[in-house]
Amino acid sequence: MPKPHKWVISGIAGFLFVLFLLPSEPVNAYKNPKPALEIGKRYDLDVNFDNFSVENFTGLEETTKVKSVVVKQGDNLAIIFKRNGLSPQQTYRVSKAGKLAKKLLKILPGEVLELHIDQQGQLTSLHYPYSNTDTLVITQNQDNSFSSQVKTLDLDTRLNYTQGDVTNSFWNAGLKANLSNNQIMQVAGIFGWDIDFALGLRAGDSFYVMFEEHYINGEFVENGNIIAAQFVNQGETYTAIRYDDGNFYTPEGRSMRKSFLRAPVNFRYISSSFKKKRFHPVQKRWKAHRGVDYAADRGTPVIAAGDGKVIRAAYNKYNGHHVFIQHGEKYVTKYLHFTKRKVKRGQTVKQGQLIGTVGSTGLASGPHLHYEFLVNGVHRNPRTVNLPKAQPIAKKEKAKFIDIATTRLQQLNNSKRIMLAMN
Ligand SMILES: [Zn+2]
Incomplete structure (x- = not known):
């Protein structure tokens, strides 16, 4: 006569063992072209579950679909929900998911909403990443109402450096130095009171830029502020250090901002005639x-x-x-x-x-x-x-600024040395 008790135990062990074998991520299957078990396929186990609570495993039964929806021109939440088979009642309940849910009134074309929809076609949660670091998460409660929260990722800021020599235009030199369009315009803005970027550049001019980069989970997301920059124009060296107020100052604490811009036109628009100059x-x-x-x-x-x-x-x-x-x-x-x-x-x-x-x-x-x-x-x-002469930094800010400037200049010189060694 068999002993059912023992049999069930070994059955559970076998089931758990198969669970262990099941590839949990598609990426595993990708790496291994012939997996022992196929993803998504159910494997029947000859196990008697009569004495066994399956409650713990109900999660395996439910397949929640995740739809990534790109917001189109003229879209609002109701339109998007309708397009994805969700009822007006659900739209209403989501819109009532607390104060944070108001962000959904401001969705913009090109943004992405992630809809988690269960087998019954009911929304279980909604994810709206509205910035690089912040995601609005709306989840369904037991009573079918929804609640909202914001999940914020840690932004990791790192310093990066680049430099370049001007051979025909600052625009080209900036691109060659891997500066973004935006950063090139920022540099021109920082030095626009001292340097005429339209007509004043000469062969032999060079620049150096130290800037922040933002990372999330080790992945680059965007450039941050330029924090120090140097421009050598016609033999003269201009150095700018960013202070906490967002403005740039010379290392001695004089504002880069002056009463007059050197050129009353944006250098990008000026016909390039660098050589003649x-x-x-x-x-x-x-x-x-x-x-x-x-x-x-x-x-x-x-x-x-x-x-x-x-x-x-x-x-x-x-x-x-x-x-x-x-x-x-x-x-x-x-x-x-x-x-x-x-x-x-x-x-x-x-x-x-x-x-x-x-x-x-x-x-x-x-x-x-x-x-x-x-x-x-x-x-x-x-x-x-x-x-x-430009205005100096406010007296009460001076000491703090000089501290920052000293550090920045050290970083600037160190990185210059490193870049020189790499060339
Ligand atoms: Zn004229």
Whole structure:
């Protein structure tokens, strides 16, 4: 006579053993092209479960489908739920899943919602990763209501460095140094008060950038802030250190931000004529007609070089559409040949504000910005004129800033040495 007790025990052991063999992840099957057991296939075991509670194994029976849904233009939660066979009642219950669920009102095209749907076609949970680190998770409760929470991944910040030499344009040099478009514009922004990126670069110029990178679980997700940068322009070295306030300062604690931008146009729009510039034709032309010409496509935005007040915005047959700005007592800037003026006389403007677009109105052979800079009524070369000194960092921030700057400079020099050794 068999002993049922023993038989059941060995049956359970066998079942558990088979469970152990079952590949748990598809990736295992992928690595092993001929698995002993197929995924998704059920293997019947000749086991008597009569005396055995199967409660612990019900999870194996249920297959919850996970649907990744990309939000389309014009979508809202109700539309998405309907498209995926979920009822309006479920939409309603999810929308009532607490304050955090309000984030679902702001879903944007291209974002992804993960819907977990059980065999009965009921939503069991919803995952909405709304940033690189944060995911809204809405889960069903026992009573069919839903509750919401936000799960946040740890962002790991690392430092990275790059450097480059300018051979034709800063844009190309930046790309070659693996800077993103955004980072290239940021660097140009950091040094835009000192360096004319449109016409002032020369062969032999170089740059160096130290920046943060964000990682999650060891995987790169995005660039963080630029925290220090150096630019050597025409033999002069400019160094900028980022402070906690988000602004950049020289290592001595003077703001990089100055009263005037070196160039009132974005360097990206300027026709590349880098090689010619080595012979300083601009300098010659400046002497001839008391201004600097920036050749650029018609419609290129022109910005105010500094804060000020528009003292003239008009048209005549020489200057075409033109704008003059008074900056304090001493300075006036003039901008000629616009296609369109974007400001009116008497208007107050901020540095960087759009004041007109490049054109060829008046006496101009082709579309370009003619830019003049006057100090006490005398024309000066805007690209070489000594400009008012920048504001120093606030006194109470000074000590802290110098600490940071010292560390940054050390990191900068160390990494430079390392990069030099690698080349
Ligand atoms: Zn001109």
